[in-house]
Amino acid sequence: xxxxVLKALANPARIFYVxxxxxxxxxxxxxxxxxxxxxxxxxxxxxxxxVNPLYFLISVIVVHMILAFYSKRDPQLGQIIxxxxxLLKKKIPGRLAA
Numbered sequence: 218x219x220x221x222v223l224k225a226l227a228n229p230a231r232i233f234y235v236x237x238x239x240x241x242x243x244x245x246x247x248x249x250x251x252x253x254x255x256x257x258x259x260x261x262x263x264x265x266x267x268v269n270p271l272y273f274l275i276s277v278i279v280v281h282m283i284l285a286f287y288s289k290r291d292p293q294l295g296q297i298i299x300x301x302x303x304l305l306k307k308k309i310p311g312r313l314a315a
Contacts, residue, residue: 234285238299247277
């Protein structure tokens with residue numbers, strides 16, 4: 218029983234080699250950026266928007282590969298980032314959140 222708990226903590230859930238939380242945050246941030254760029258492109262150039270959704274897909278894949286590389290080096294990266302986000306939500310000063 219104890220071994221299963223340690224294994225679950227040492228190997229967080231992953232989506233294509235990236236911890237689940239990082240993959241979801243990556244997609245959400247990339248999607249929000251794409252929507253903002255798309256709306257700005259529509260407002261500037263009208264119906265002939267130069268924004269291509271393929272750029273969005275390529276950037277998601279590239280950033281996902283970068284995250285996979287870094288999470289291979291530090292498997293707890295997703296948990297570290299989610300802990301930092303929780304500290305920011307609680308408005309704990311940066312010097313205490315180190």
